[in-house]
Amino acid sequence: MASSLDAHLSSECGSDPLKRQVADTIRNLCSASVKLRNKIIAGGEGMGNAHGATNAGGDVQKELDVVADKVFLEAAEASPIAFFGSEEQDEAVALKLDAPLALAIDPLDGSSNIETNVSIGTIFSILPVGDEHRGDPASVFRQKGSVQLGAGFFVYGPQLLLVMSMGNGTHVFIFSPSFGGFVELKSSLVLLDKAKEFAINASNYRHWDQPIRSYVDDLLAGSEGPRERDFNMRWIASMVADCYRILLRGGIFLYPGDGRKGYAKGRLRLVYEANPIAFCVENAGGLATDGTTRILDIVPEGLHDRTPLVFGSKREVERVARYIADPSALAERSPLFGKRSLFRA
């Protein structure tokens, strides 16, 4: 029988007291994810309806966003968490001020997909609260992603999955109703270096900067273009689902900044979306950047900062950085391929 998440967490922690608290927090998040999964399965009218408010980022809140926020706040209250920073709340909530950890969370990722019965998720990041951050929710969420003690995401799809890392590989667990908990599905994922698929919302093509257009043009040109091979495209619009697919079979995800009002840094949030995804991707041997800079090295200015995000197979993410940072790479492209692009007028 597959080993349980509980056994995995215990073996990762050894006798390290801080890691044990991280593990306890992950256990509580798992219980919360099962509660949320049960609510999703039960369905009910109105889960995907607008709640009547917007969240800190200006997105319209759905009923299920609000339910998810409450369920995960309760999990944080039961954990050694000093501050709970959620996408759904303007300010971080202070909990146990002498506790050693802070939790940043997107309680319901991909909420535009709720009513369509497509996979959605929860993304979390567990940060240390050192003495320098004690009592200061603003500075605790201004730490770089590289200091995360644990991070991961749940996928509410045909299966309830947990993808998580405590810095020692990225592992996948599946909720087993018969077992009554999570059991290991895949241990120590290895993200393929060569990408065959890309994920981007191509409807924003006209708003992108030239390097991103050129990169996508070259993918689309396939075997007749400079890449000399064909690529497939997927866009689920639930980052957790796109990320899980990429972890399993390689590929690249891009949500760049673009010319739309309010989208200069794209759509995704650094602290509770990009950082935990980057932590899982890097721990599986992949890479995550804002186009050029490693996500985990960016110092956030605040809990709700946005960042452009490119993650996936390392070589492919590095290639995007060359398109952005090295104009000579662009000049070397044959103009023929640009003209051939499906997206050119």
Ligand code: F6P
């Ligand atoms: O808000 C986060 C998110 O829903 C991601 O899960 C997803 O990748 C992205 O937004 C979809 O954005 P868009 O609707 O602009 O394609």
